[in-house]
Amino acid sequence: MANRIKTIDITDALPDIDDFCDIPNARISGEIFHRQDIYEQELEKIFARCWLFVGHESQFKKAGDYITTTMGEDDVIIVRQKNGSHKAFINACPHRGNKVCFSESGNARGFICNYHGWSFNIEGNLIGQHESGIYESSQFDASKWGLREVAQIDSYKGLIFATFDAQAPSLEEYLGPMTWYLDALFDNQEGGTEFVGGCIRSTMDCNWKIAAENFVGDILHAGWTHDSAARAMLGGAVSKVSDFEESYSVNWNGHGYEFALDTVGNVAVLGESALNKYLHTIKPSVIDRLGEFRANMIGSVSSCTIFPNFSFLPGQNTVRIWQPRGPNKIELFTWVVVNKTAPEDIKEKWRKGAMITFSPTGVFEMDDGENWEYCTKTARGRVTSQQDLFVGLGMDTYLEETDLPANVYSGQLNEANSRAFYQYWGDLLKSPSWDAMPNNNKGKAKAGPKASQISDKTDGIGEK
Amino acid sequence: MFYKSSDHLTPVSVEEYHRISTLLAKEYRILDEERFSDWLDLLHPEIHYWMPGIENRRRENPLEYGFFDSKHMAYFDDAIRDIKRRVSRFSQPSAWAENPGTRNVHIVAGIEAFYGEEAGEYCVYSTFQNIRSRGLDEEYIFSGRRYDTWSLVDGVLKLKKRLILMPNATLTCKNINTFI
Ligand code: FES
Ligand SMILES: [Fe+2]
Numbered sequence: 001m002a003n004r005i006k007t008i009d010i011t012d013a014l015p016d017i018d019d020f021c022d023i024p025n026a027r028i029s030g031e032i033f034h035r036q037d038i039y040e041q042e043l044e045k046i047f048a049r050c051w052l053f054v055g056h057e058s059q060f061k062k063a064g065d066y067i068t069t070t071m072g073e074d075d076v077i078i079v080r081q082k083n084g085s086h087k088a089f090i091n092a093c094p095h096r097g098n099k100v101c102f103s104e105s106g107n108a109r110g111f112i113c114n115y116h117g118w119s120f121n122i123e124g125n126l127i128g129q130h131e132s133g134i135y136e137s138s139q140f141d142a143s144k145w146g147l148r149e150v151a152q153i154d155s156y157k158g159l160i161f162a163t164f165d166a167q168a169p170s171l172e173e174y175l176g177p178m179t180w181y182l183d184a185l186f187d188n189q190e191g192g193t194e195f196v197g198g199c200i201r202s203t204m205d206c207n208w209k210i211a212a213e214n215f216v217g218d219i220l221h222a223g224w225t226h227d228s229a230a231r232a233m234l235g236g237a238v239s240k241v242s243d244f245e246e247s248y249s250v251n252w253n254g255h256g257y258e259f260a261l262d263t264v265g266n267v268a269v270l271g272e273s274a275l276n277k278y279l280h281t282i283k284p285s286v287i288d289r290l291g292e293f294r295a296n297m298i299g300s301v302s303s304c305t306i307f308p309n310f311s312f313l314p315g316q317n318t319v320r321i322w323q324p325r326g327p328n329k330i331e332l333f334t335w336v337v338v339n340k341t342a343p344e345d346i347k348e349k350w351r352k353g354a355m356i357t358f359s360p361t362g363v364f365e366m367d368d369g370e371n372w373e374y375c376t377k378t379a380r381g382r383v384t385s386q387q388d389l390f391v392g393l394g395m396d397t398y399l400e401e402t403d404l405p406a407n408v409y410s411g412q413l414n415e416a417n418s419r420a421f422y423q424y425w426g427d428l429l430k431s432p433s434w435d436a437m438p439n440n441n442k443g444k445a446k447a448g449p450k451a452s453q454i455s456d457k458t459d460g461i462g463e464k
Numbered sequence: 465m466f467y468k469s470s471d472h473l474t475p476v477s478v479e480e481y482h483r484i485s486t487l488l489a490k491e492y493r494i495l496d497e498e499r500f501s502d503w504l505d506l507l508h509p510e511i512h513y514w515m516p517g518i519e520n521r522r523r524e525n526p527l528e529y530g531f532f533d534s535k536h537m538a539y540f541d542d543a544i545r546d547i548k549r550r551v552s553r554f555s556q557p558s559a560w561a562e563n564p565g566t567r568n569v570h571i572v573a574g575i576e577a578f579y580g581e582e583a584g585e586y587c588v589y590s591t592f593q594n595i596r597s598r599g600l601d602e603e604y605i606f607s608g609r610r611y612d613t614w615s616l617v618d619g620v621l622k623l624k625k626r627l628i629l630m631p632n633a634t635l636t637c638k639n640i641n642t643f644i
Contacts, residue, residue: 104633106525198536200517202635228556232549271549331634336537352541356549360639361515361539363553369638370561 005090005148008048013430014041021426023419026392030379033207038429039327045428046308047072051152051161051174053310053321054078054088056337058158058194059105064122067105069333070323071162076150077101077111078160079122086155088162089124089147100147104199111147120147157186158193159310167434176252177405178306180447181259184297185314188286191340195319196351200334202360206372207379208309208330209425211322214368215303215311216256217249217417220393222301225371229363233271233356241301246455247412249394250404252441254424256417259302259314261454266315267299269364270353275299278346279315282339291452293404301412307424312337317350318358328376334359391415391422403448407441467529467629469611473578473587484577484588484614487621492570492592495643500551503643508615508622513547515539515628515644532629539640540628550643561641568642569595584616585624592628592644604637606630610644 014037020029032038052071059067060080068077068091075091077100093100093113100111100120110121117130124147129135135142153162154171156179161171168174175182186193204211214221219241230238239262241247247260263283264276279299286295299315309322317338323331336354338347357364379385394414402408409416423440431437476484487506494502507513516532517539527533542550553559574591593607608630615624628644 102520103522103525104520106522108522196535196537197533198517198519198538200537200539200635201633202638204638225560228553228559228562231556231558232553334537351535351537352546355538355541356546359537359539360635360637363550366553366639366641367559367561373638 008044010432011041011044013432014038017426017429021422021429023391023423023426026390026395026415026419027388028391028422029386030375030389031385032379033210033376034327034379034385036327039324041429042324042425043072045431046425047074047324049163049165049168049428049434050308051154051163051168051171052308053159053306054153054162055086055160056158056193056195056319056335057086057155057160058340060086062107064107064109065105066101066108066122068101068103069321070331071150071164072324074164075099076162077147078162079108081122086153086160087122087124088150088153090150093118094126094145094148118145124149157182159186161310165434169434174253175255175306176441177443177445177447178250178252178255178257180405180451181250181257181294181297181304182306183290184259184294185312185317185337188290188295188298189282189339189341190289193337194340196336196338196347198335200332200355200359202332202334203325204330204332204369204373205328206330206369206376207327208322208324209421210372210375211320211330211332211368212305212307212309212311213418213421214372215313215320216305216307216421217251217258217303217412217414219258219301219303219412220415221368221371225367226364229357229367230269232363233269238269239265239301241413244301244412247301247410248404249397249409249412249414249416250406250443251409251417251420252406252443254307254421254428255305256421257302257304258412258414258417259297260300260412261293261296262300263296264299264315265301266313267317268315270316270349270357272349272353274346275349275353278342292454293452296454305421307421313358316354316358318354328380332360391418398442403444403450405444405447405451407443467609467611467627469589470587473580476577476579476586480586481575481577484586484621485575487614488572488575488588488590491623492572495570496568498554498565500554504548504551506621506623507544507547508617508624509544511542511544511547511623512625513540513542513623513643514626515630515640516541518630518633520633531633539635547643554641564599566641567597570642570644571595580613580615582615586612586614586621588612588614594642594644596642606632606635606637606640608644 063082066079077091098115112119119128126142150162151166244260249258305311312319319335321333397409399408517537571593576589578587596604611627613625614621
């Protein structure tokens, strides 16, 4: 008998999904942040099926370099192979299930289980056991009892994703045209990006969707929630988002990116003029590389979530996973991303600037945490959890006539991305298979010829 | 626990120990009373206030300092300008989350004080516990160890360096909205 993972039989969909996730009417209910049965459905139908961010290629320099993380609540080890590729294994021994690798990162020739000494190489093969004679006399076939690999692993511009679902569409198809926008942060210079060393881990008593949705398309909160932090960092209020003449919300498969075209609005809140200057200095080369439109996005007022729980802020350069830990709790993994070719002092300013703004000690994030926790906590009230919650801003903002890829909506003060996020979430909870997923994408799967150009309205904004 | 301090330093006199230990107690009382500008007065203009992130690493794969690294991410890695910005955020009327405010108790214990390498400098080691309560029922407690350098400026002791180490690789709450 071989070490296998039994197929998880898809359970029936909850009967009341349309009640708590009624996107055509722009309503959701607080119970989605509280109910244990919904959470269990999410682990099965979202986290065991979707592509999840597991690491950045820069975290692995040589064979045997590894990090440990989780996919949903499943512990995994990501390890670089001799040929430069990466494998992801379930971090649980196939003997009795003990955790195999306890450290969060490092380099290893293999992994040895503390319990009975099963020893695995970096390819995941079982290569030895303590008291190996007894296994031989039990006709044990070690070749069948290696660490279990995830179903698929792939990367885009340094970002490594994995999925437990062999039936999941390819990463390319899953991300779709969102990659065009991801390039604004992750590929604006030759060589791409790298993560600063270390990972700050912290917990928050909130539902994972509240955090993911905040980054998918909620710039609305920034001017209000973060007023105190903006004043502290800049000596004044954050730029008024409604003053931008041109901004967008774009989404695809539940992923969303909202952005202005002001080049440096996000980076400015780090209060380090050298960083603004760096972005202005590289901008001409970004125009050559990506065109003018995306060159205006490299540090603009913007945010993004790749469904379900991978998020980042261009400019602040903070990168997150919101790891689900029950309906009322998340574990946050926080990194800082920088251009590989940026000068060392610029990288250093980003390391510190990102931490003082968006981290558990960050002056911006402290206010987010309060909001997210209490959006979650109020939903424990049986009656309160049935209250309709409004997600109806920007219902009529869809842009038919545009060469920009993905589903494009005008204006970033808009709940279009939040609706798309919850729509995709609800669809996954309802769908027994990927084939059964409705296609709600109506925009372009590829950028049209004029996508990289900028309109008259945009021209010059970045120079102000 | 993580960081190997020197055992070759000379302990300060009883009088100096008294002066330093009461100063540490006063510092925490000031923080508990939200007297941030008085707290800023205790800081040296060239302060390095550093609380690195703790990484759960195997012994054969140590970072620069075992569990932490000066080039890695940190909770605090501040110069005076950064600390003043944090204080300024607490003082804004629009710091919505600080109204009602957070109630703090800081406890310092295990104070050791030595003459530093430079004249007028003192190496001061201590352990701390911070208890915060917010709202009706939120409570967060964390503890750790501090490695300070205090320096005499015109006869007044100023905090010039502080390394704060907590044992946790995961901060088990949403933020650290205080100073340690
Ligand atoms: S549980 Fe790992 S060797 Fe037994
Ligand atoms: Fe926020």
